[in-house]
Amino acid sequence: MPETRFDKAQLLEWLQAVKDPEIPTISLIDLGVVRGVEIDAATGNVAVHLTPTFAGCPAMDYMKRDVERTLLAHGVPAVEVTISLREAWTSDMISEAGRAALRQHKLSPPPVLGNRVLDLDFLEYAECPNCHGHNTELRTPFGATLCRAVHHCHDCRQLFEQFKPV
Amino acid sequence: MDPKLDLLYRLADDQLILGHRNSEWNGLGPILEEDIAFSSMAQDKLGHSLQLYGLLHGLGEAEPDTVAFTRNAPQFHCCQLVELPIGEYDFSLTRHFLFDHAELLRFEALAASSYEPLAQVARKLRGELKYHALHANTWVKRLGTATDEAIERMQAALNFTLPYALGIFETTAAEPEIISSGLFIGEAELKSRWLESIAKVFRQTALEMPDVQTLAPALGGRRGEHTGFLQPLLDEMAEVFRLDPTADW
Numbered sequence: 001m002p003e004t005r006f007d008k009a010q011l012l013e014w015l016q017a018v019k020d021p022e023i024p025t026i027s028l029i030d031l032g033v034v035r036g037v038e039i040d041a042a043t044g045n046v047a048v049h050l051t052p053t054f055a056g057c058p059a060m061d062y063m064k065r066d067v068e069r070t071l072l073a074h075g076v077p078a079v080e081v082t083i084s085l086r087e088a089w090t091s092d093m094i095s096e097a098g099r100a101a102l103r104q105h106k107l108s109p110p111p112v113l114g115n116r117v118l119d120l121d122f123l124e125y126a127e128c129p130n131c132h133g134h135n136t137e138l139r140t141p142f143g144a145t146l147c148r149a150v151h152h153c154h155d156c157r158q159l160f161e162q163f164k165p166v
Numbered sequence: 167m168d169p170k171l172d173l174l175y176r177l178a179d180d181q182l183i184l185g186h187r188n189s190e191w192n193g194l195g196p197i198l199e200e201d202i203a204f205s206s207m208a209q210d211k212l213g214h215s216l217q218l219y220g221l222l223h224g225l226g227e228a229e230p231d232t233v234a235f236t237r238n239a240p241q242f243h244c245c246q247l248v249e250l251p252i253g254e255y256d257f258s259l260t261r262h263f264l265f266d267h268a269e270l271l272r273f274e275a276l277a278a279s280s281y282e283p284l285a286q287v288a289r290k291l292r293g294e295l296k297y298h299a300l301h302a303n304t305w306v307k308r309l310g311t312a313t314d315e316a317i318e319r320m321q322a323a324l325n326f327t328l329p330y331a332l333g334i335f336e337t338t339a340a341e342p343e344i345i346s347s348g349l350f351i352g353e354a355e356l357k358s359r360w361l362e363s364i365a366k367v368f369r370q371t372a373l374e375m376p377d378v379q380t381l382a383p384a385l386g387g388r389r390g391e392h393t394g395f396l397q398p399l400l401d402e403m404a405e406v407f408r409l410d411p412t413a414d415w
Contacts, residue, residue, distance in 0.1 A: 055290055056213020062284040085217065088290040091375055105257035118293060139201040146213075149297075150199075166293035 005075065011037050011046060012093055014074050021062040026101035028063055032093025035079055035086075042125045045078040054146040086122070091165045101161055103129050108151065108166035118165065126162040128153035136160075167344045169349055170281060172243075172340040176274075176388055178218035180334075183236055183396070184265060188326055189237040190252045190384030197276040203301055204258070210294055213279035215285045216328060224283065235404040235413070237246035241399040247384070249396040259309070260323040263302035263367075268360045270295040275356065280348030303367050310371025328376055332357075332383030 006014075016027045017032060027052070027149035028048070036049035048067050052060050055085050064081045064132070071079045089108035094102070099109035108126045116122070124138040143150045148161045167175075188208035219230035224377025227233060247265060252258045273295055276288035309316045335353040345352040361378065368375050386392070 054210065054213065054219050054294060056209045056211075056289075058209070069309065085286050085290045088293075090293070118296060120300065123296065140203060141301050142199075142203040144202075146206055146209055146294075164297065166296075 006039075006040040006044075008037055011039070011071065011076075013069065015048075016068060018063070018066045018070050021059045021066070023102065023107065026094075026098050028067070030098030032089060032098070033063065033096070033159055034067075036098060043077065046076050048079065049086075050081060050083045051085060051087060053089050053091075053121070054082065056146055066071050072093060089166075093162065094163070104161065106130065107148070108160060108162035110163050113165060120165070123149075125141045126151045126160075128156060128158070129160055130158050131156040146153045167186070167338075167340060168225075169340040169343045169347060170284075171222065171227070172338050173344055173349055174218055174225075174284070175243040176275065176338075178215045178233075178240050180265075180269075181211045181215035181388050182250050183242070183244045183399065184248040184261075184400060185215060186276075187248065187250075187252055187258075188262070188400050191258065196255050196278060199363065200255070200290050200305075204262075205413070207262070207298055207301070211297070214294075216292070221287065222281055222364065223372040233372065235407040237264055237400070239316065239392045239400060242389075242390065242392065243395060244392075244396075245330070245333045245336060245384075246393050247327070247333055247387075248376060249387075249399060250330065251395055254311075254319075254323075255345075256319040256323040259305050259328060260320065261331075262298070262328045263306050264327060265334065265363065266295060266298040266302050267363045267367075268334050268356065270299045270333070271359045272350075272356055275351045279350060281373045284349070291315045298329075306367055306373075307370055310373045321369075321373055322372060325376055329381045332381060333385055333387055336383065336385045338388050 011061045012029060015029055020026050020028065020031055030064050031053065033053060034048065035051050038047045049062060051062070060083055064083065066080045067081050071101055072077045090113065092113050094109065102109040106129045110124055111122065113122065123141065127134055128136055131153060133165050135154040137154065139150045139152050139159065141149045143161050147155050147164055149164045150159060151162055154157050185208045188204045188211060191201060191204035193201065195204060216230055219233050221228060222233065247261060250261070257313065273288045273292040277285055277292055279285040279288065304376050306320070309320050335357040337353050341352060365375055
């Protein structure tokens with residue numbers, strides 16, 4: 001039986017290095033895309049479960065590949081990555097560290113929804129990542145990628161992107 | 167046909183075909199933001215169709231690519247609304263508004279489907295569809311309260327598109343079982359929710375909702391009877407795939 005040199009905490013630490021392919025400041029773990037990590041005690045093989053932020057996200061194949069490469073490079077004997085909607089992603093799954101990472105990339109993090117309904121007020125609200133003002137307006141719900149909306153800040157008069165709440 | 171397959175094919179084919187039509191705005195939008203919006207919605211809808219074809223694959227149907235790219239028009243179950251050419255922006259916007267209001271309400275209802283894999287997909291898609299409805303509402307309200315020309319064009323587009331939109335709710339022989347098994351609330355209930363939902367938006371504009379009782383819905387799509395516009399679209403969509411169906415792209 002091969003000796004397993006890593007535990008789950010170690011795997012999660014390694015996975016922190018796997019970033020969103022289009023937002024290099026945020027890890028897949030902080031984005032909430034990694035929904036489960038399991039180690040087979042007998043073989044040391046690892047199963048990682050991912051869920052897409054948006055159903056049509058074209059970056060999923062890259063994320064899958066990056067997870068596999070990273071863990072294999074650390075000596076995990078075999079990695080199986082599955083992708084499903086079993087647990088549908090919501091923007092509340094972005095961690096506090098993830099929200100800070102989005103701000104660092106000048107992306108406004110989505111407001112925390114909690115038990116509230118995703119209504120128009122929610123979709124239209126965003127905090128400006130440049131001046132942190134709230135006097136902002138949704139310009140278009142579709143931006144450079146499926147997960148981004150474009151807002152305008154009336155205080156600093158800049159357009160900015162927001163990671164959409166869903 | 168099995169009620170699950172019957173329902174899933176209708177849902178998936180609507181998404182695939184409207185997704186491709188929306189993508190035809192890529193590079194042609196009246197303003198850059200609309201070019202991007204229609205292209206983004208196209209990407210969303212192709213993603214949604216992939217999820218639904220994936221469910222069909224899980225029920226024993228062929229691979230998603232095979233199902234999407236190797237059938238001909240009579241084997242498609244989309245409504246005729248989604249296959250019409252993009253036309254002018256007023257028509258594409260009106261189609262998008264009428265279709266996505268129905269779609270949002272449909273997937274909100276499907277989130278409680280007795281078929282759990284479909285309910286899971288619906289719980290994901292409904293959040294994304296809110297953005298589609300929000301986008302459509304914004305522009306219908308803006309153009310529906312703008313200049314005389316804008317209002318006239320939007321009204322003409324609505325009058326033209328509405329009979330096709332009523333075809334969304336065409337039922338099949340499986341409808342009673344779809345409802346009784348708790349798969350879905352049914353097309354009649356969806357249509358009544360939809361009429362309320364679109365009326366709320368029209369009341370904020372100068373647009374008048376025609377009396378739907380007097381309109382003949384464009385039926386047939388759900389049983390494979392399509393307009394002449396679908397087959398050329400399918401041929402174009404599958405042109406590259408059919409060069410080498412076994413290629414790994």
